[in-house]
Amino acid sequence: MNRLRLWLLAVGGTGLAALLVAACLDLPRFGGRSHPYGDRAVHASLRRHIANTIASVNFDQRAYDTLGEMSILFAAVLGCVVLLRQTRDEHRAPPEPAEVARPVRRYALLVLPVALVTGLYVIAHGQLSPGGGFQGGVVAATALHLLYLGADYGALERVRPLGVYETTDALAVSSYVVLGLAGLLAGTAFLANTLLPYGTFNTLSSGGTVPLLNAAVGMEVAGAATVLLAHFLDQAVEIEDATEEEPGK
Amino acid sequence: MHHLLPLLVAVPLLGAALPAAAGRRLPRAAVEITGFVVSGGTGALALLLLLNSTPPMTEWVGGWLPVGGQSVGIVVLGDGPALGMATLASLLTLAALAYSWRYFDAPPHGHTGAFTALMLLFQGAMCGFALAGDLFNAFVFFELMSVVAYALTGYRIDEARAVQGALTFGVVNSLGAYAMLMGIALLYARTGELGMSAIGRGLDAHGGPDALVLASFVLVMTGLLVKAATVPFHFWLPDAHAVAPTPVCMLLSGVMVELGVYGAWRVYGTVFAGPGGIPAADLTRALVTLGILTAAVGAVMCWYQRHIKRLLAYSTIAHTGLFLVGLGVLTPEGDDGIALYVVGHAAVKAALFACAGVLLDRFGSVDEHALHGRARSLRATGVMFAIGALGLAGLPPFGTGLGKSVAEEAAGGPLTVGYVLVSAITAGAVLRVTARVFLGLGPRPEDAEYETSGSGEEPETGGLLRRVPDTMTTVPAVLLAAALAVGVAPGFGDLVARSVNEAGSGGAHASAHWTAPGVLLGLAATALAVILAALAVTRPTWLAAPSWAAPLRRLQSGHVGDYVAWLLVGTTLLGALALPGVLGG
Numbered sequence: 134m135n136r137l138r139l140w141l142l143a144v145g146g147t148g149l150a151a152l153l154v155a156a157c158l159d160l161p162r163f164g165g166r167s168h169p170y171g172d173r174a175v176h177a178s179l180r181r182h183i184a185n186t187i188a189s190v191n192f193d194q195r196a197y198d199t200l201g202e203m204s205i206l207f208a209a210v211l212g213c214v215v216l217l218r219q220t221r222d223e224h225r226a227p228p229e230p231a232e233v234a235r236p237v238r239r240y241a242l243l244v245l246p247v248a249l250v251t252g253l254y255v256i257a258h259g260q261l262s263p264g265g266g267f268q269g270g271v272v273a274a275t276a277l278h279l280l281y282l283g284a285d286y287g288a289l290e291r292v293r294p295l296g297v298y299e300t301t302d303a304l305a306v307s308s309y310v311v312l313g314l315a316g317l318l319a320g321t322a323f324l325a326n327t328l329l330p331y332g333t334f335n336t337l338s339s340g341g342t343v344p345l346l347n348a349a350v351g352m353e354v355a356g357a358a359t360v361l362l363a364h365f366l367d368q369a370v371e372i373e374d375a376t377e378e379e380p381g382k
Numbered sequence: 383m384h385h386l387l388p389l390l391v392a393v394p395l396l397g398a399a400l401p402a403a404a405g406r407r408l409p410r411a412a413v414e415i416t417g418f419v420v421s422g423g424t425g426a427l428a429l430l431l432l433l434n435s436t437p438p439m440t441e442w443v444g445g446w447l448p449v450g451g452q453s454v455g456i457v458v459l460g461d462g463p464a465l466g467m468a469t470l471a472s473l474l475t476l477a478a479l480a481y482s483w484r485y486f487d488a489p490p491h492g493h494t495g496a497f498t499a500l501m502l503l504f505q506g507a508m509c510g511f512a513l514a515g516d517l518f519n520a521f522v523f524f525e526l527m528s529v530v531a532y533a534l535t536g537y538r539i540d541e542a543r544a545v546q547g548a549l550t551f552g553v554v555n556s557l558g559a560y561a562m563l564m565g566i567a568l569l570y571a572r573t574g575e576l577g578m579s580a581i582g583r584g585l586d587a588h589g590g591p592d593a594l595v596l597a598s599f600v601l602v603m604t605g606l607l608v609k610a611a612t613v614p615f616h617f618w619l620p621d622a623h624a625v626a627p628t629p630v631c632m633l634l635s636g637v638m639v640e641l642g643v644y645g646a647w648r649v650y651g652t653v654f655a656g657p658g659g660i661p662a663a664d665l666t667r668a669l670v671t672l673g674i675l676t677a678a679v680g681a682v683m684c685w686y687q688r689h690i691k692r693l694l695a696y697s698t699i700a701h702t703g704l705f706l707v708g709l710g711v712l713t714p715e716g717d718d719g720i721a722l723y724v725v726g727h728a729a730v731k732a733a734l735f736a737c738a739g740v741l742l743d744r745f746g747s748v749d750e751h752a753l754h755g756r757a758r759s760l761r762a763t764g765v766m767f768a769i770g771a772l773g774l775a776g777l778p779p780f781g782t783g784l785g786k787s788v789a790e791e792a793a794g795g796p797l798t799v800g801y802v803l804v805s806a807i808t809a810g811a812v813l814r815v816t817a818r819v820f821l822g823l824g825p826r827p828e829d830a831e832y833e834t835s836g837s838g839e840e841p842e843t844g845g846l847l848r849r850v851p852d853t854m855t856t857v858p859a860v861l862l863a864a865a866l867a868v869g870v871a872p873g874f875g876d877l878v879a880r881s882v883n884e885a886g887s888g889g890a891h892a893s894a895h896w897t898a899p900g901v902l903l904g905l906a907a908t909a910l911a912v913i914l915a916a917l918a919v920t921r922p923t924w925l926a927a928p929s930w931a932a933p934l935r936r937l938q939s940g941h942v943g944d945y946v947a948w949l950l951v952g953t954t955l956l957g958a959l960a961l962p963g964v965l966g967g
Contacts, residue, residue, distance in 0.1 A: 138941075138943055138947050141951050144951055145947060145949070148954025149954060152600060156568055159592050161571060173454050195519075201525075204503060209533075211500055214496060216545075307399040317386075
């Protein structure tokens, strides 16, 4: 079976590689001047007073794709909750408090607020500068986990009531959908950015519904990343096989 | 009306998110009722839109209407096939939720609504994929559909096999998705467009097909055919379907796999059918070859299974092969026939899985040999299992029979024989199970040395059921009645044919109704199925697995590495099959 697998891999891999190389030779040359989609996207973005074209693509022009993408994250979290749940033959043991080297502790506690604020900043300025809900949400969620490095798992658990984060995650998805429905109810179209004034170019309130959708995604990603990490950490730190022997015995 | 199209995605997503937000406090009944209301309401909306889909609708999400023929937005399609698949997915989700009413013993602690929420997300994803008129948007919903399906497949984490099956499913389907994404990137590089019809126009404007078009065709099709479980991309399906909870199997086999076939039809017809795409002869060669291969492998493997859910999974593979052949011949009649066949097959296959689930929860086993004669008391389930088998064979007047006869006529010649044989073998296998398990006919089969038996499975309910709940008998009965209605309802075939041809088939119109040869072929397939089952039960040695079937079974090794290697081979095979036209053009 092993030999057969290697042969198949060789044949299939060679074929696919040949196909891809041949296709790449037909790609447009590097540095060309024709960018039909890019030109249109930038124009559309400027018309709606959005400084960061990427945000305009994500939350306005192709906001429907973003709805799908945030649902993927939401589904992944729900899936992890289901797949990583405690089984009948596992039990929970609260982890022992851990010793942390003093420089690590000091550094972690110092950086934590900075990282948290950075995350929130990146979310809030999504329509103005590079970044946005997805990136800022991850930064904010991981900032919390500096507590796990700087103190221990118990400290992290105290500032991380999972129920709240799960609710945040689900409410953020709901609010994105509701914002989309508002466009429909107003008589335009689902996820239409025509409800709010577009504001002054390059200010926090510019871009109509874009900052709101961006904030919803930021909330969702922060909640989702926290819950995901929590379930994996629980598996690694707290949940034990009943059949396993207690450490030290 | 067309503004309502995105609601088919938005409503299930909202229905999944709201109970999840309140999940810790909501009682279980409230969550399940929400599930019914949301999935049923979406189904009703899909049906309403479907009835208004002449002429076909399109909707630009966010109101980004094209200016000068170009748009930066996403287009959603509201034609017959798109809304038909969305309706099918929604109604089947409703059926699966009804079947699983108070089904699982222990929902995850503090997450009462997790199963319902995942099912609703699955419904939203399937609707989104069906309606997608934008290639990247189709990919997004393809991914959402996959992610939810992996989680649902591995739902019973206490069983190692469930986790293994879900992992295999995840690895193979993710690779398919990456292939698809690469293909989309190539198409975007060439045309600067993501909308399917816009890409098609861009390719045509560029001139004849070249290596880039071939590669993008192969990569996008690989993704879709992995989902459609086409040989040699099919290995994940039996492993996943054998272990997924029964209500999930109803959706996976009934409509998710068929959505892969639908995607291939949609993408070819909209993106690659023009002069700048893949020539028709090459598509026919590729799809018909892979279809025949799939149908043959599926039928043979189906016949030699004793694990009932695996048997049904292989019959899905076999029928997917028939679907590909019917679409591959590229005639309007073929498209119409397959559309009817898919609808009929979804109802029949979901009903058969529902009956298999009753066996699993009543006896803790889905092993044809171990259950020999034990299910005599389950008369209603036994009768439905037999009726489902007849539906699988395409006995008139089942919807499967109507679809199959129209597709057979479109395919013609030796392919007709393939249709009859494959449906007869898969139906014969199901009839054999009926005879042994529900009637206790024939000698008790001897155990072979090395097989996936299906004994010693955990029931999905809280312990073995003493009596079968009404929901678990009503749902398959309704589904079988629906399969019958598809073939009996006067004018339904023509209605489907008209709406399918309006959306594709180059404007040609065909009609779909019963014909004398079609009825005779359906009767022949059924008779053959009965004969095969009778022989298998009374003379087990005559139809025992021959030695040439053993290597075929060993290929299904359960090793993810093997499946990945086969996926690469399949991609190369697809490229080789479509190559001649590109070289000639």
